[in-house]
Amino acid sequence: DKLVSDEEVLLNITKLFRALFSSNLGDQRDILQTLSSSSQTDYQAAVGEEGPSDPCRVMFDTMGFAIERRPSSLQSAGTGVFVVMGTVPKGATVAMYPGTIYQRYEPIFFQSVCNPFIFRCIDGVLIDGNDKGISKAVYRSCSGRDRLGPIKLSDTTWLTAKPYNPLAVGQYVNNCSNDKAANVCYQEFDVSTGFPIELCQYLPNVNYRMDMPRPLRCVVLVALRAIHPGEELFSNYYTVVH
Numbered sequence: 001d002k003l004v005s006d007e008e009v010l011l012n013i014t015k016l017f018r019a020l021f022s023s024n025l026g027d028q029r030d031i032l033q034t035l036s037s038s039s040q041t042d043y044q045a046a047v048g049e050e051g052p053s054d055p056c057r058v059m060f061d062t063m064g065f066a067i068e069r070r071p072s073s074l075q076s077a078g079t080g081v082f083v084v085m086g087t088v089p090k091g092a093t094v095a096m097y098p099g100t101i102y103q104r105y106e107p108i109f110f111q112s113v114c115n116p117f118i119f120r121c122i123d124g125v126l127i128d129g130n131d132k133g134i135s136k137a138v139y140r141s142c143s144g145r146d147r148l149g150p151i152k153l154s155d156t157t158w159l160t161a162k163p164y165n166p167l168a169v170g171q172y173v174n175n176c177s178n179d180k181a182a183n184v185c186y187q188e189f190d191v192s193t194g195f196p197i198e199l200c201q202y203l204p205n206v207n208y209r210m211d212m213p214r215p216l217r218c219v220v221l222v223a224l225r226a227i228h229p230g231e232e233l234f235s236n237y238y239t240v241v242h
């Protein structure tokens with residue numbers, strides 16, 4: 001069973017996305033104009049006085065913790081993901097697994113060669129979370145294709161060192177081992193058509209296939225226990241909850 005309900009995941013991520021949107025309202029004018037006047041007023045009321053904020057700071061202020069990529073605490077495991085501020089409560093959505101979504105029947109051969117960032121869901125859907133090479137080019141191309149005029153339906157900044165959505169580093173979480181038990185688990189989260197349009201710009205996933213009907217498959221990482229500052233996140237690569 002899922003550790004937390006889809007409703008709870010939705011609440012967690014929309015709370016953060018709304019705060020990110022409000023923290024950068026100056027750049028959101030085109031989208032803001034398309035919203036109802038009550039939504040516009042809500043966002044304007046939430047704006048802080050200090051101007052645009054660092055996404056990590058926004059994450060800490062809204063969720064009570066922040067995560068970042070740093071060299072792993074494990075020998076020769078490359079980069080990992082760490083809690084850098086605050087404590088992650090058990091059950092919190094602590095990260096998202098970004099990337100291009102492939103249905104089980106879609107071709108992924110060239111993108112998958114020597115690619116350790118391919119995540120497999122139970123139903124055979126694959127997520128390519130590699131931020132380099134051909135995978136990066138494919139993601140950028142699909143994301144550009146799926147825009148609605150000025151409205152971006154997905155985020156491309158997870159491909160850079162400074163993602164606008166600070167949750168979108170889940171592909172860098174390392175695998176648990178004998179001395180490092182898993183402290184997060186994967187959980188599928190499908191984004192339905194009712195998801196607020198102005199917040200889609202923070203979703204770090206895009207379908208490979210054009211005109212793929214929603215819901216959009218996402219995978220989130222949920223805390224299995226309280227995780228304290230300085231701790232590295234570890235998952236179990238072979239388990240995902242449907």
Ligand SMILES: C[S@@+](CC[C@H](N)C(=O)[O-])C[C@H]1O[C@@H](n2cnc3c(N)ncnc32)[C@H](O)[C@@H]1O
Pocket residue numbers: 072074075076077078079080116117171172173174175176177
């Ligand atoms: C999805 S990537 C994780 C991010 C990776 N650490 C990096 O810097 O690109 C998976 C790869 O990370 C490394 N890795 C993950 N967990 C590890 C572990 N417990 N010990 C050693 N290497 C690990 C392996 O090279 C694996 O193929």
